[in-house]
Amino acid sequence: MQRFSGLTLLRRGLSGQRGWQPQWRRAEPKPSYDAIIVGGGGHGLGAAYYLAKEHGLRRIAVVEKGWIGGGNTGRNTTIIRSNYLFDESAALYDHSVKLWETLSQELNYNVMFSQRGVMMLAHTVHDVQVSKRHIYANRANGVDNEWLSPDEARRICPLLKVDDIRFPVMGAAFQARGGTARHDAVAWGFARAADALGVDIIENCEVTGFLRDSNGAVAGIETSRGVIRAPRIGVSAAGHTSVLLRMVDVRMPLESYPLQALVSEPVKPIFPCVVMSNTIHAYISQSDKGEMVIGAGTDAYTSYTQRGGLHISRHALEAICELFPMFRRLRMMRAWGGIVDVTPDRSPIIAKTPVPGLYVNCGWGTGGFKATPGAANLLAWTIAHDDPHPINAPFTIERFRDGELIDEAAAAAVAH
Amino acid sequence: MLLINCPYCGERPEPEFVYGGQAHIARPTDPRACSDQQWADYLYLRDNVKGVHNERWRHTHGCGRFFNALRDTTTDRFLATYEVGHEPPATLKGAHS
Ligand SMILES: Cc1cc2nc3c(=O)[nH]c(=O)nc-3n(C[C@H](O)[C@H](O)[C@H](O)COP(=O)(O)OP(=O)(O)OC[C@H]3O[C@@H](n4cnc5c(N)ncnc54)[C@H](O)[C@@H]3O)c2cc1C
């Protein structure tokens, strides 16, 4: 691996950017591996990286039906925070935020993690009470989160209009350690670092079935590029998890919905933090390129189309124009959708499946980018030990049978 | 935005409707006789089909009635809508998954 540093950038810059090597090999599938990860998003690539780095596995493949990072990893609004209500969630998401804090150094790749703060607006008495409950619960769990009055919120984000609007801002919760990162860089950084440890990254390779041995354990995959054998397989396929698990007759507590985002034309730096409103449903931050990045809601119905209804994004833009009247004159450049896998309690699943040797990381729904390094790290642990790490132990498939839901759905109503 | 053909009122825009999830899931008649797994299946497990999906809609801002639909989740195209208590149209039944 060609390492990046200020010096190498300068040297290549002065020599016309020649001499850079591809950042990962274009691998051909081998007949067998020690472990296979299905899905080349940030979660899957990260799991392969941690399997090689922390658990010493060497013969690992990531198989991706399209191109790496082409799924939700490359389609999300990149909000990162860990101020979730329940103890299990706070531990899980904060594990991830801690990994984010050193990820660029760890991967020798600038993932542009920026702890610019995430502000979550409260517009009703109920919002205020729920936000404060979150703040107290977070503090008890050692997760930073503070209450801001409308004036304090405006001091951090001067563009925010707090009164004379349909739903005046009554205050906000602010997590200063939250922020954003560059989504593509996360996929590429993990891919490059995993490749350097010998991981084969196999693109344009769709999994179409699973091989089982005589005991019913998983033994490999059937793909559009032939059969590949492995005794341990991790599925990290976001919106397509139900489709894959169906191939081994496992029904998942998941439904797949389109979720949309939009970006505006680029403008000068004007927006210092992330602002989210669950009540009037809009999310906004500014990318380092200057675009305003805006998140909308999910469509009402399940779908695999990777596009959503226009009335959904229109609704988000109406909320943005209300909160930030100066954005009324911004033009939107692009809009797109991704397919998110939603669980009944809006918490993820990182667990063993009923099929021995088959593991799953899914159910991140509308909010799993923030969890990329954490989920990847815990999926790798679960595969290596054939047992979950204490942090992901509560996030099973069986929690729905056993009545042990981690009900962030009821806690937040929406979760990005 | 989808155009949805309510079997009672005809074609109307999507915001008049509320989605009701997978169709033809019957509540167990005696919940106490169910195992935990059977009850969890009823509450939480869905087919989440990539392809033709059997689903319920309610024409909330219209006639107010529930009805069933067959929709292809890879295109969002409706193949049929039909009244509650009926099976999907026979010609499309093969697609019922
Ligand atoms: C519009 C939008 C906004 C979002 N905003 C946020 C946000 O602000 N903050 C946040 O934390 N989260 C957000 N999310 C959620 C976040 O994007 C996801 O939870 C996260 O990126 C999931 O990562 P992943 O690696 O698991 O999935 P993906 O990146 O989707 O990777 C899964 C991969 O599996 C591949 N695959 C599927 N089936 C097969 C098969 N049969 N064979 C081989 N490969 C297969 C897919 O092609 C895909 O590349 C948002 C999502 C969307 C769509």
Ligand SMILES: [Zn+2]
């Ligand atoms: Zn009607």
